[in-house]
Amino acid sequence: MKETLSPEAITRNLGNRLIGRRVIFYPSVTSTNELAKEEARRGAEEGTVVIAGEQTGGKGRLRRSWLSPGGSIALSLVLYPEVAELPSLIMAASLAVARSIAAVTGLEPRLKWPNDVLVGERKVSGILVESQVRGSRVDYAVIGIGINVNFKVADFPEIAPAATSLAGELGEKVSLTALIRRLLVEFEGRYLALKAGGGSLYEEWRDSLSTLGQEVRVESGGDVQVGIAQSVDRDGSLLLRNPDGSLSRVVAGEVRLRHQTEQDST
Ligand code: BT5
Numbered sequence: 001m002k003e004t005l006s007p008e009a010i011t012r013n014l015g016n017r018l019i020g021r022r023v024i025f026y027p028s029v030t031s032t033n034e035l036a037k038e039e040a041r042r043g044a045e046e047g048t049v050v051i052a053g054e055q056t057g058g059k060g061r062l063r064r065s066w067l068s069p070g071g072s073i074a075l076s077l078v079l080y081p082e083v084a085e086l087p088s089l090i091m092a093a094s095l096a097v098a099r100s101i102a103a104v105t106g107l108e109p110r111l112k113w114p115n116d117v118l119v120g121e122r123k124v125s126g127i128l129v130e131s132q133v134r135g136s137r138v139d140y141a142v143i144g145i146g147i148n149v150n151f152k153v154a155d156f157p158e159i160a161p162a163a164t165s166l167a168g169e170l171g172e173k174v175s176l177t178a179l180i181r182r183l184l185v186e187f188e189g190r191y192l193a194l195k196a197g198g199g200s201l202y203e204e205w206r207d208s209l210s211t212l213g214q215e216v217r218v219e220s221g222g223d224v225q226v227g228i229a230q231s232v233d234r235d236g237s238l239l240l241r242n243p244d245g246s247l248s249r250v251v252a253g254e255v256r257l258r259h260q261t262e263q264d265s266t
Contacts, residue, residue: 036076040140
């Protein structure tokens with residue numbers, strides 16, 4: 001049976017101080033990030049969550065699109081962080097996604113730099129952080145999270161080769177409400193720790209990245225680099241060991257493991 005989401009079922013006895021005190025649900029929207037940005041511009045309280053049953057114009061990074069049919073989780077969080085906290089938002093969000101999936105399903109997701117959550121080698125979730133910054137002031141930041149939960153990726157040939165869903169992995173449906181609740185709790189813990197100056201977020205994120213130690217091909221702004229993904233910095237950038245032994249820093253980009261690239265080209 002199809003699960004109908006309700007803000008009451010998500011917020012009831014959640015126990016959070018900030019995240020999800022207010023939940024707004026729409027059956028169908030273009031993009032929850034767009035609605036969350038409108039909420040932020042209107043001064044919505046911090047921690048407001050916009051959730052959709054499906055998105056018709058879901059967005060990825062770099063003007064790519066994100067598919068969110070019914071059975072997905074598509075939600076966006078409204079936050080008002082400090083500038084120095086911005087790079088940590090993707091860390092807090094990706095860890096919260098991975099840990100909530102693990103807690104609710106028993107699967108063991110891994111993180112792929114910079115913003116993917118994988119089960120096995122396939123993408124199960126993507127995260128899009130958008131912020132408006134003026135000088136040293138952040139007007140708002142919106143964290144958009146998409147998770148493939150109860151739909152068949154085989155029905156969407158454009159993503160099927162590299163994507164998976166939780167139900168597809170488990171062979172049974174997962175409660176959207178339970179996963180969203182756990183996600184909000186996992187995120188709040190990390191966000192409040194970040195605000196309090198807690199330092200373990202970066203280490204936890206770094207240690208969960210399956211990309212590190214691998215030979216990778218990085219595409220960034222039309223530029224392609226090949227090397228070993230050596231580590232990540234506290235600001236979230238990737239440190240790449242080049243074939244000549246030097247290190248370069250990649251701030252944003254697309255990473256492919258070399259062996260996958262080779263498979264693609266055959
Ligand atoms: C992302 O972009 O992974 C960020 C996705 C963020 C989606 C959330 S949903 C709630 C909120 N509202 C929005 O409008 N967006 C956020 P990127 O790394 O650029 O990956 C996009 C690429 O992933 C696409 O070009 C496809 O190849 C692939 N893709 C699209 N939909 C997918 C899906 N459902 N599962 C796996 N891969 C997908």
